[in-house]
Amino acid sequence: MSIGLGHYLVVSGLLFSLGLYVLITRKNAVAMLMGVELVLNAALLNMVAFSRLGRVGPDKLDGQVFALFGIVLAAAEAVVALALVLQLYRAFRSVDTTETTDLKG
Amino acid sequence: MVPTVPPAVSPHRRPPRGTVRAYFRNIRLALSTAFDGMSVTMSYMFRRPLTIQYPDKIDKPVQEMLPESYRGVLEVDMDRCTVCLQCQKICPLGCINIESCKNPETGNREVTKFDIDIGLCMYCGLCAETCNFDALDHTREFEATVTTPDQMILHFVEKPREVTKLKAAEMPVRKHKGSILQKMIPAFGRRHPQEVWTPTAYAAAPVPALKAPTATPKPAAPVASAAPSAADSPTPEQAP
Amino acid sequence: MNGSIVQVVLFYLLAALALTGACLVAFSRSIVHSAFALLGTFVGVAGLYALLAADLVAIVQVMVYVGGVLILILFAVMLTARVDEGKESNPTVGKIPGLLAMLAMAGLLVVTAVKAFGPRTVISEANPPSTVSPIGNLLLSKYVLPFEAISVLLLAVLLGAVTIASGRMRKGAGGKQEGEAPR
Amino acid sequence: MNIMHYLADLLVRSLFKADPATWPYTWIAYAVVIGVGALLAFAFVAIFAGPVTWIERRIAGRIQSRIGPNRNGPQGCLQWLADGIKCWLKEDLVPATADKPLYLAAPYLVFTGMFGAFVVLPFGAHVIAADLNVGLLYILAVTSLVVVGLLMAGWGSNSKWALFGGVRSAAQLVSYEVPSAFSLMAVVLMAGTLSTQGIVGAQGGWPWQWFVFRNPFLFAAFIMYFISAIAEGNRTPFDLPEAESEIIAGYNIEYSGMRFLFFLFAEWANMWIMAAVATLAFLGGWQIPGISPERIAEAKGWTFVGWQALSFAIFVFKGTCLVFTIIQIRWTLPRLRVDQLMITCWKYLVPLSMGSATGVLLLMALVREGGIVDWVMRGAMLLVGLLVAGAYIRKVRATFMADRDNYKKMEGRDLWYPPYRLP
Incomplete structure (x- = not known):
């Protein structure tokens, strides 16, 4: 018994679909952001798993570099998204995405 | 996330012109003042502590070091009390409870109860001020710890006793403050029971010479306390 | 460590941690619980990275996600939580379609993964001694352009976030609000 | 080869007469040794944190011209034990309106974050649990768990003051991580490695081989790291999360008994961690003056053990000196205001620590x-x-x-x- 690439891919697939569920069902903007983070984590796990266990060979670290870039991008995205959410809350006193539908006000 | 508060500048000195200079001046001030403060606290590592450890490492009882006007637990000298009830009336909290009656056999007034609830007392000193016979007064005792709540009520009259009929000048000398309490409750007792507080003892400065002055004022005390009470007690015609 | 048993046990433990966290995020009724459950996912995924001998990525994951993103999300949750929401602070819509979509996606991904890579378990034997300096070399040679682009992006994000968060969107309507204390 | 591997291999060789490289159950020996090592580290924290509380109170007494605890045991040296037992025996209260799972989990998270850092602290020439090649980054990363724990405690207690304390603490820790990381980066640049043993190895035993005295930028980085480490540990003058005058005790106000003790434990452990990191990064770590690390590694038998013990003693001595300084600072400087705290971080420490890292780079390029x-x-x-x-x-x-x-x-x-x- 040993752990191969397939195991990691299954975990990342489950993470991705849970993130998708969050994105579909949640109404709260912050909660949707959490779903995005789950999806991103699934993708990054894929990259690292492929870089280590894929066909490219263990000494090729491009996948890990991409994962690093991804982590940094996720952080940047979270910062901007949360700034927007705060501003949304100030304007509407709510972060429910079904209520905050006015374009002009 | 960067705060938009203006930089804190010490109000004592005029801030230098130019923000760059102020910036570096703040850094210099922070470092140099921290350096000064650290050196002061470090010098205290080599100093004898000023605090004296209470209660077992001081060379005389704390009660003797307290100021003259200290208001401790109340105490009554029943030999001087005329049961005028002035103290009971003036007490804002009603912590003094006095009862008296006429003895049908002898026809004399007898006091049957003189209770002071020290749990209730707020040490305002009104009762001590109204007492014309120097019977009720604050002592310097403050360690009024008791083990049960009912011990907080001090019973100064154990069994009914005759009320004194003497004039203030003829009354026996006021017992030393605290000596009655010490007899009533051992917990109030000092570790040096032979030393009784007197104002002159505190005024005497050197520590080794303390014992001599405590002993000497004892004969002087009656003169000191009797003379003023005889002089300025024209009104009270308490003699029954 | 030698011995694949340790690796197998650790893998299942970490995968369970990550997936439990994700499930709590998805199904918890309180948004605060959801946010704290993200911690499990992030730490679990970081552990999986460490199991994949990607130590730098694992540490950066913990540092950036737990120390940065999670804290930001928690702050956002606490600043936008309402007192009157009570226990059910994270409402959901369309649970059934969501579940269906999730199951379909999960089935698709899992079947693909198992079919493509399940029987052929690739195990690389040689543990690279350190990934720190090779990754550093890669960042400054092959990927120097993305690296610089990312730094410019980070600067832009810094300025943009400050501008958006501190600016007024419209006058009079909201004004500056402080987050309510939770009940 | 660190002490954990060595001991595990020794265990396998002597007890089971097997070759650790090929024996299939070597991992059990490793697990046992790791467990014992964790217990030892825990004991170190306990034995360090306990008496330091007593020492701090005695020092505080001296500085304030008073005496301090001197009743339990000779000169009060068992006071910490009495306090610990009291906390242990006290009832572990949970407020009725608290968010129970978060409330109960928070102290352990805080403690895990602090305790995790002990893995990479090099206590001696070979006395280290795991010499990770991302050591310093690992310390920075694992202490971010503390922030989550504090927020969890603040929210879970369902109390205004606890929440204020938690949020303040989180904001402070996140802010001060930046200057501390930058000033450590100056060291990493000099040493060329992130591993803690590597950084210690890049220095020497004599003071002129330490990183503090290498150049002015590293000297400044040391001071800035020290300041931001104090701030990260929520110690005075940066103890706003626990400001008694405004928020009564901060995030731990609703806690009692053993859970409260865990918060205090984490604070003391953290004090040691920041002193240890400052020691290993700037003050030469465990390096023995005049003895090169190669000589220690080559020594055999009792000489080897002696060198290990000496290096351990040197490291603990340097760390304890810094801990003493931290204690003295606590009883010297007044607490900062919130805006002053943030200004200190973002306007002074962050640009200056960036500047010191850049300066170190410049000097590395210019000076041979x-x-x-x-x-x-x-x-x-x-x-x-x-x-x-x-x-x-x-x-x-x-x-x-x-x-x-x-x-x-x-x-x-x-x-x-x-x-x-x-x-």
């Missing part, structure tokens, strides 16, 4: 290591350090002398009281 300029710089920095120490001693003496005669006149006895004597 071991060249004349390098040695002149080291000598000058050492001289500066000695001058500062001399000025400090002079100032302490002057403050002491200023009050000595007055005291003698008033009290009739000498003011001098050596610090090792306990009143």
Whole structure:
């Protein structure tokens, strides 16, 4: 018994679909952001798993570099998204995405 | 996330012109003042502590070091009390409870109860001020710890006793403050029971010479306390 | 460590941690619980990275996600939580379609993964001694352009976030609000 | 080869007469050794944190011209045990409106975050749990768990003051992570590695081989790291999360009994961690003056054990000196305001620590290591350090002398009281 690439891919697939569920069902903007983070984590796990266990060979670290870039991008995205959410809350006193539908006000 | 508060500048000195200079001046001030403060606290590592450890490492009882006007637990000298009830009336909290009656056999007034609830007392000193016979007064005792709540009520009259009929000048000398309490409750007792507080003892400065002055004022005390009470007690015609 | 048993046990433990966290995020009724459950996912995924001998990525994951993103999300949750929401602070819509979509996606991904890579378990034997300096070399040679682009992006994000968060969107309507204390 | 591997291999060889490289159950031996190591580290934290509480209270007494706890045991040295037992026996209250799972989990998260850092602290030449090649980053990463724990405690308690304390603490920790990371980066640049043993190995035993005295930028980085480490540990003058005057005790206000003790434990452990990181990064770590690491590694038998013990003692001594400084700072400086706290971080420490990292880079590019300029710089920095120490001693003496005669006149006895004597 040993752990191969397939195991990691299954975990990342489950993470991705849970993130998708969050994105579909949640109404709260912050909660949707959490779903995005789950999806991103699934993708990054894929990259690292492929870089280590894929066909490219263990000494090729491009996948890990991409994962690093991804982590940094996720952080940047979270910062901007949360700034927007705060501003949304100030304007509407709510972060429910079904209520905050006015374009002009 | 960067705060938009203006930089804190010490109000004592005029801030230098130019923000760059102020910036570096703040850094210099922070470092140099921290350096000064650290050196002061470090010098205290080599100093004898000023605090004296209470209660077992001081060379005389704390009660003797307290100021003259200290208001401790109340105490009554029943030999001087005329049961005028002035103290009971003036007490804002009603912590003094006095009862008296006429003895049908002898026809004399007898006091049957003189209770002071020290749990209730707020040490305002009104009762001590109204007492014309120097019977009720604050002592310097403050360690009024008791083990049960009912011990907080001090019973100064154990069994009914005759009320004194003497004039203030003829009354026996006021017992030393605290000596009655010490007899009533051992917990109030000092570790040096032979030393009784007197104002002159505190005024005497050197520590080794303390014992001599405590002993000497004892004969002087009656003169000191009797003379003023005889002089300025024209009104009270308490003699029954 | 030698011995694949340790690796197998650790893998299942970490995968369970990550997936439990994700499930709590998805199904918890309180948004605060959801946010704290993200911690499990992030730490679990970081552990999986460490199991994949990607130590730098694992540490950066913990540092950036737990120390940065999670804290930001928690702050956002606490600043936008309402007192009157009570226990059910994270409402959901369309649970059934969501579940269906999730199951379909999960089935698709899992079947693909198992079919493509399940029987052929690739195990690389040689543990690279350190990934720190090779990754550093890669960042400054092959990927120097993305690296610089990312730094410019980070600067832009810094300025943009400050501008958006501190600016007024419209006058009079909201004004500056402080987050309510939770009940 | 660190001590954990060595011991595990020894265990396998001597007990089971097997070759650790091929034996299939070696991992059990490793697990046992790791478990014992974790227990030892825990015992170190406990044994360090406990008496330090007593020492801190005695030092605080001295600084404030009073006595401090001296009742339990000789000179009160068992006070910490009494306090610990009291906390252990107390009821573990959970507020009725608390968010129970978060409330209960928070102290352990905080403690895990602190305790995790012990894995990479090099206590001696080979006394280290795991010499990760991302050591310093690992410390920075694992302590971010603390922030989550504090927020969890603040929210879970369902109390205004706890939430304020938690949020303040989180904001402070997140902010001060930036300057501390930048000043450690200056060291990482000099050493060329992130591994803690590698950083210690890049320095030497003598003060002029330490990183503090290498160049002025590293000297500044040391001061800035020290300041931001104090802030990260929520110690005075940065103890706003626990400001008694505004929020009564901060995030731990609703806790009682053992959980409260865990928060305190984490605080003391953290004090040691920041002192240890400052020691290993700037003050030469466990390096024994005049003895090269190769000689320690080559030594056999009791000589080897002796070198290990000596290096351990040196490391703990340096760390304890820094802990003492932190304690003294706590009883010297007043608490900062919230805006001053943030200004200190973002306007002063962050740009200056960036500047020091850049300066180190510049000097590395311009000055050849071991060249004349390098040695002149080291000598000058050492001289500066000695001058500062001399000025400090002079100032302490002057403050002491200023009050000595007055005291003698008033009290009739000498003011001098050596610090090792306990009143």
